Amino acid sequence: MNAGRWTWCLALVALFASACRAQDDQMNAAFKRLVAGDHDALPVFLESPEQAVAFLVARTQGGSPKARVAALQALTTVDLADDKVVDRPEVVLALAAAVAPSQSRPDVVDEGLRGLQRLGPGVAVPGNLVEHLLGRAAEGEVRAVAVLGLVGDASLIPVLQVYLGHADPGMVDWAGRALARLGDAQALHALLAELEQDGPARNRAFEKLAYARQPASVAAIARWLDSPGRPVSADRDVGHAAYREMAAWALGEVVPDPPLSKPAGLLTETDIETWRAWWAANADRFPPPSR
Numbered sequence: 001m002n003a004g005r006w007t008w009c010l011a012l013v014a015l016f017a018s019a020c021r022a023q024d025d026q027m028n029a030a031f032k033r034l035v036a037g038d039h040d041a042l043p044v045f046l047e048s049p050e051q052a053v054a055f056l057v058a059r060t061q062g063g064s065p066k067a068r069v070a071a072l073q074a075l076t077t078v079d080l081a082d083d084k085v086v087d088r089p090e091v092v093l094a095l096a097a098a099v100a101p102s103q104s105r106p107d108v109v110d111e112g113l114r115g116l117q118r119l120g121p122g123v124a125v126p127g128n129l130v131e132h133l134l135g136r137a138a139e140g141e142v143r144a145v146a147v148l149g150l151v152g153d154a155s156l157i158p159v160l161q162v163y164l165g166h167a168d169p170g171m172v173d174w175a176g177r178a179l180a181r182l183g184d185a186q187a188l189h190a191l192l193a194e195l196e197q198d199g200p201a202r203n204r205a206f207e208k209l210a211y212a213r214q215p216a217s218v219a220a221i222a223r224w225l226d227s228p229g230r231p232v233s234a235d236r237d238v239g240h241a242a243y244r245e246m247a248a249w250a251l252g253e254v255v256p257d258p259p260l261s262k263p264a265g266l267l268t269e270t271d272i273e274t275w276r277a278w279w280a281a282n283a284d285r286f287p288p289p290s291r
Contacts, residue, residue, distance in 0.1 A: 013229040027055050034070045041197050049078050053085060065105045068141060072098055072111035079118050094130040099136055099144070109136070113143040117150070123215065125151045134159065139246045142170040149178025149211070157184050171263045173208075180212035188212065192220050199231040206246040209266045210253035218286035221250050223270060241265060 009067055030044035047053040052074070059071035075094070079085040086095070098112025098201070113136070119125075129187060130152055136144035145163060154249035160182070162176035179187035191212060194205035206224075209217045231240035241264040243248075248271060252261030257279045 003064045013107065016077040027052065031059065031070065034074060035067050041094050042074060045074050045078050049085065052078055053088065057090050057094050059099065069111050072115055076115045076118065086115055087120045087123045092123065092125055094133060096126050101132065101135050106117050113147060117143060119150050140168060142174050145171060145174040145178050149181040149227055152182055154183050157182055177208050179209050180214060185289065188214055188216060192217060195220055200240060202243060203231055203240060203246050206250040210250040212255050215286055216289035218251065218254055219288045221254065224277050225279060244272050248272055251275060
């Protein structure tokens with residue numbers, strides 16, 4: 001290679017290094033603002049998710065508890081823009097470390113659990129995470145039970161059934177959801193029965209079934225696609241999604257290959273019609289659960 005080409009290559013390397021330093025400086029400045037409580041700094045991390053993940057994971061492993069909380073918060077925010085971020089092995093490890101028994105800071109544990117609740121189905125998790133979560137559940141942490149439903153397996157069903165008798169209604173509620181997600185038929189039937197309640201309770205049942213993601217619930221959810229009703233609220237300032245909207249949203253969470261997936265509030269009548277047509281063509285794939 002002649003001298004001219006060497007000069008050109010070195011110039012490119014220098015330019016790249018300068019750009020990386022500038023980006024690091026920008027993230028460092030944004031992170032300092034975030035630690036100080038300025039959440040307007042979060043968009044900086046959305047500009048370059050790949051670099052942001054490496055930067056933030058490193059900061060979950062050291063520094064002050066306040067800095068760890070800020071890093072965990074930012075990771076969850078980046079995941080909102082790219083919902084595969086929390087599923088990455090290095091991020092799962094960082095979140096698992098945040099809920100470890102050795103972690104005594106409630107705010108760090110809180111952010112770790114919040115991030116873990118965004119895990120996608122089938123994500124590989126470190127072997128000690130379930131142990132960490134069981135310990136947190138034993139301390140009365142409701143979200144630990146919610147995460148156990150996401151990362152556990154059927155062997156946890158007897159353990160979680162114990163929480164159905166817990167004094168905290170939240171623990172009872174999430175134990176039922178987690179059990180349904182792990183394949184407990186009785187827990188799933190209990191959630192399906194909640195669809196028969198009227199008003200906001202029915203919409204909460206759609207939310208629970210969306211979390212459980214059991215194909216056996218599809219038929220029960222799909223029958224509400226034709227419903228014109230919605231919960232009536234005593235408070236005029238509180239609006240509720242229509243039952244058909246909640247059903248279409250829940251189907252988008254449960255069905256492995258949905259024709260579309262949108263939050264209930266963004267669904268149009270055309271979207272509902274898409275789901276009705278899908279159900280007409282696919283009903284035979286989703287028989288109701290046996291009693």
